[in-house]
Amino acid sequence: IKKASDDECLKAIKRKEADLTVVGGNQLFAAYERYNLAPFVAESSSTDLGDASYYGVALTKKDMCKTVDGTDQSGPITGLDESLRGKKACHTGYRKTSGWYLPVGKLADKGVMDFDQWAGEAYEEGVRVDAETVEKFWDDNVCAPGTTAGGPKLGGEIYGSPGGGGLCKLCKESCAADSPYAGYDGAVYCIDDEDDNDATGGDIAFVKHSTLLDYKGPALKTAKDQYVGICDTGCMTLFDADGSPLPKEGGGFKYEDCNTGKSASNAMVTRREFIGTAYFQELLKAMGLSNSESVDVDATSDIIKEDEVGVWSDDTAQLIKLSDPGTDQGFKDFFTAYAGFKEIYNSDNRLTVCITEGTTSACEDAMNTAYSGMAPFTCIKKASDDECLKAIKRKEADLTVVGGNQLFVAFEHYKLAAIVAESSSTDLG
Template sequence: MHLLSLVNVLLIALMLHCMTSAKKFRWCTLSDAEQRKCSYLARTLQNILSSSDPFSRVSCVRAHNTQDCMIKIRGNKADAVSLDAGDVYTAVSLYDLEVVAKEEHTEGNCVFAVAVARRGALNIRKLRGTRSCHSAAKWTSGWNLPLGFLLSKNLMYWDGEQPLAKVVSRYFNASCIPGIGVSSPNLCELCQGTKSYVREKNHFCEVSGNEPFSNSDGAFRCLKSGAGDVAFIDHLTISNVTDTEMDQFELLCPDGSTASLKSYRSCNLGQGPGKSIITRGHMKRITKRFLTVIQNFFGRSGKHRSRFSLFTSEYFGGQNLLFHDSTQGLHVLTDDADMTDILGLDYVGLLKELGHEGISLDHSVIRWCCISSAEMRKCEDWALSVRSDPLVCVQATSLSGCIEMIKSNEADAVTLDATHAYVAGRCGLQPAAVEYWGGHYDCLTDPNELLQGLFEKGFPSLYALAVTKKRMKAVTLSDLRGRRSCHGNMYSPAGWLLLSRYTVRGAVNQTWDCDLNSAYENYFWKGCMPGGEGGLCKVCVGWEEVGRINGRCAANHDERYYGNMGALRCLVGETGGRIYGDVAFLEHHSLQENIAYLGSSGWAHGLDPSDFVLLCPDGEKVALTEWKQCNLGAIPPSVVMTRPVITAKIYEFLMKSQEYLRSSEDSTFQLFKSVHKYGEGDLLFKDSTSCLLPTGHYGLQDILGDSFMQLADSVFECTHAGILDFCTSDICAGKKK
């Protein structure tokens, strides 16, 4: 009996071994030409490998389109395929597939999205009503990045309440967008694939090699044939254009200009991830081994490249078969790589904004980023006071944290001072509105008309001030080394950036450290610069609860010396005159009101503006009222920053909100006032704000000004900022123009 059982076990093991060894690795193909190349790869492997090697038996599974490939892989009828990043996101999020490798090109895994047209025919800002050719629906270069660009520049409007395809169908006169479906017939009108009622024979408007205008090569073919006026493709397609094509076609640049086809690095609509290879979860290890084997044999420097070239397709009657022909190699991923490692934060955020997961309630919600409990209280009052899109208040620990949350699609908008706005711009965020610090009566005029006038004559400015107590006779601006300093926060325009020109980067300071934070720590004896470290935190006081000090030196209002009000508190000193600074760097707005508030709120009884003086660059000391003549420089307006695609949505929410609050006479909530109700100044917006204005087509450089941008560029060139490390770690961030 035992012997019989042993025989049975051996027979079953032998059967399992035979079944396992007979199983073929199956690659999914999308055209007849791709099927031919795949079959040749399979035969070549069979000739090279021993019959016992599992990869000596590879089969090629013909699919109808990319979605069919995903279904076949999920259903265990195929094992792997290389897909555009847009389809990769769909494969992972909707089909529960996994990514195992990326195609790498000479410029990495990222591709530039470009718009191509005949020379002298079009302007990127005037595409409405034209005929368009796209590589495919939901693909990086043919759909996601171009539509993201058009939406971010307010050239196309989408309220999120209807499918994006409907908006696109009204924007273009006719199109070929393979894979778009049948809901908008004009989006397939230009396509050339064979039509049939039999699904397997219908290739019209499909993401398949049998649709002549599918993929980037097909979209360019659509343009060259005269069917379309503009083609949205990737830069890899134009890297090998002929001289004739160079003369006939040009790139459409974001600023409305044009450039030669070879100028895609400086003239493009954005950059996103390239193609990746997907498989089922339990096939990850085997697929990685397969990719490693074929690359070692048939890659650019493969030992059997003379027998078969993995990244060449011409011999099989097509282009970019199995992999893109410009692929330099396959980068096999580690097991712990997640979606943001593979596609990048920016790209994943863009796909969510474009509704790749379907339209949900989240699309109508505005998530405003707050940095303290005081801001949360004001934000929640704001949410209860307006009748517009739902407002949700989310909290970070600093303005840099808000930038990170917005980039990560965990929040939608925040108001940033000029320096933080500069940082946010480098992180890929975009201005949606700008604070106007002029007269309230100006806000009653048309906002676009007011904005145009401001760009001609300049924005009303706030000024950076150096303030000290009148009784401190020895303190002067030129002799602050070794003093105790009070700064609103790290990166603030007044207390960090503009201040540097008169202290650590001044002409009299010959030994300044290139890193601004390190330089300040060596320059001042000690101070309070919320968000800083070391000696720049020694004067900070945090807040006290049940006998414990919390939030000391935090870059938010939980540090009582944070912001303009906090820097003033720091100069006055904690209740009883303890723990104070010799000089405070803050903004001129609301200064006298803040002094009066501290004088009446119990912080310092009887405080009066006459107790303070300004330190001037020429060494003089003057009254606080002389700020126009005695300051450290003009501060550009604060900016509401958000992700590019939702700028119009954020601006519309703000306009509805401030219009409703302006007309609601019984409302006790004031959007631009904070101190008396919440005990802190400049919550969510500066208290000096009269209204918010649209940014229109103006960029961050237009708003902040050349001189401020140049100063910020020079400082951040060698000043370490953790938030910039976070932003530039995104997979395509280091390669953007």
């Protein structure tokens, strides 16, 4: 079946209208966090990592760093810390994985970016909290082009314009998804593209570990080995003159010690209860993963013609079977950037509704449709009204609907307050 978006596909699986889909980044996080789905097979295109993941890196020029490889450079940046504030930032796009979720999530998780500080102003501006926070952190000196269905403005519109603030002041020509500074190549071009008046170009590009090697944008003025990674502390030379990752002593690559986070690649997800069934085992067998941890994918296979078939990415070289699918720990072992994604997810000021009947997906659909324009709703399900009241008391939920005895219990035992009541009477009003 075909749906209009990844989110609609996830809903279809939750409703048992479909069994499988392939998602990555934010939607992979949503599959787990919102729809209780589980990834079980992931794609890999990496020739250096050899697993279903990639690293995000923060690139800058050597002279922007205080130290590089332990040697003094006298620049202003001391690491992924407060020294970044007010610099000129080039994100691949709004809520893109390497360009937004990994760096913004990490800086928020470290307390460098403060979502709470800008929540009120974000509400007044009609934008997502993470968008307002990022704009303020970079002091408007940012290019984060493109939109999602609900951001950066709440209606899904672009926030700002080139030269005019928001997330677009630093962008060249436009702030759309096809801006010259959009995407991996665009973000690198952004930090390379400074003119004599310093009117364009940035200081930092948030990309992934393979971006310099794969770069196909406009010719660079700066040699690739003059771009360094910003680490938690200090900066480090991560790439050679052609952009290939530099090895580290003892094996592996230097970017493994200097990055914004490790992201899971695209993965196939399903309902948790499907995992372990006979049909699930037959699926693994058909994929060549019944008795193997990975399987090579033929470069000419129709299954990786993404635009035509819509399953795996065009550059998929292997499929990798994930460990402990269907468990919380299994997901977090695979999706190692979970904490950073959670920071941004929580910044959306979601209201959590506790229900005892029906499905959480139906609840979310109904609430988000009926009260569109408000903070998004998430639903959780508990076994009883009392369990819902306990969930609110523990701050696991924000709202529930009760009546009669449970309404008394909510007030008397849990110190909760009634705010809105329903009425079906035509004579009492």
